[in-house]
Amino acid sequence: MRELTYYVATSLDGFIAAPDGTWSAFLDEGDHMDVLVDEFADTLPGHVQSALGIRSSGMLFDTVIMGWTTYSAALDVGIVSPYPHLRQFVASRHRQTVSPDVTVTADPVATVRELREEDGAGIWLAGGGALAGDLVDRIDRLVLKINPVVLGDGVRLFAGARYVDRPFERTRLRAFDSGVVIAEYTRRAGVGS
Template sequence: MRKLTYFVATTVDGFIGAPDGDADFMYAYADQEFVGHLIAEYPETIAAAGRAHLGLADAEPKRFDAVIMGRNTYEPGLKAGMTSPYGHFREQYVVSRSLVEAPAADVRLISGDVAAEVRGLKARDGLGIWLCGGADLAAQLADEIDEYIVKTYPVVAGTGMPMSRVGFGVRPLELTGCTAFGGGQVITSYDVKR
């Protein structure tokens, strides 16, 4: 069975973006060592435009071959003309109640019960499923997430968009990995204890 992994960037105080969702400020805290690790270990999570620039156009996926994102996560790329930001994935999903037609042939829309759709995806053969974001979608899928991989940047935001809007509820995790980088970034991975 495939796993749903919430692979997400966050500040030390747990925000994935500014109050409006913009996360560009975190890129200032991504040094060469950290980016090199992301390229080596998670090449498929780099959007198509970045893959071409980094020479990853033909890089094989290591962990994920499906991506699911909320409309707000998809929107910035769409506004920049990237209708298929992860076209190198076998499956690309956008959860939206407002889009009635997919902007690209290889993007599939989910407008109904997203948890049921994800359970169906998990039952299929393949690599893992990357939950790309955001906070509302992470809340809707809280009971379907099997693994968290959290890229923590060495910055405190004070307020902003949280990792999830699920509300209070204790969900035990088991630490499965921790890698610290010289620039202060840390990648921690956790399995969800069921």
């Protein structure tokens, strides 16, 4: 079964974006960037891969699912297919497909359930917080890029998730001189699906 991985930048106080949805407070340079480019190239948008002269392998992820607000950040700069190297799904109950390369789903839980049954590499949950809240019980792995900043308000890591104890085990922790910490967790066996 394929894994659903929530790979996302977050503040120290658990926000993945500012109240206006931007993430400019997060560091985009520093010694942590080599790890992001080398190990998580599948998560780089196509135009960024082109600018860096790299091509992702598709070994880590071959599918991405994101909320409409996350997707609209690409649309706002004229990019209708931000991850052309991945199968792209956008969760929205009201929006229509903008590109033939992007599938809009009104039921992300059912979509993830179906995707997990297929053969292939991992499924990357790119955000946002509301979608992560909807999918929290389906997440197998967390990769948190914890930035050394406190936002105080904004888009929560798991917006709208109901209270339930959901234990994860830390599998890897890396701290960088930039102040960024990459913390990786897997869901404890027998918890969620």
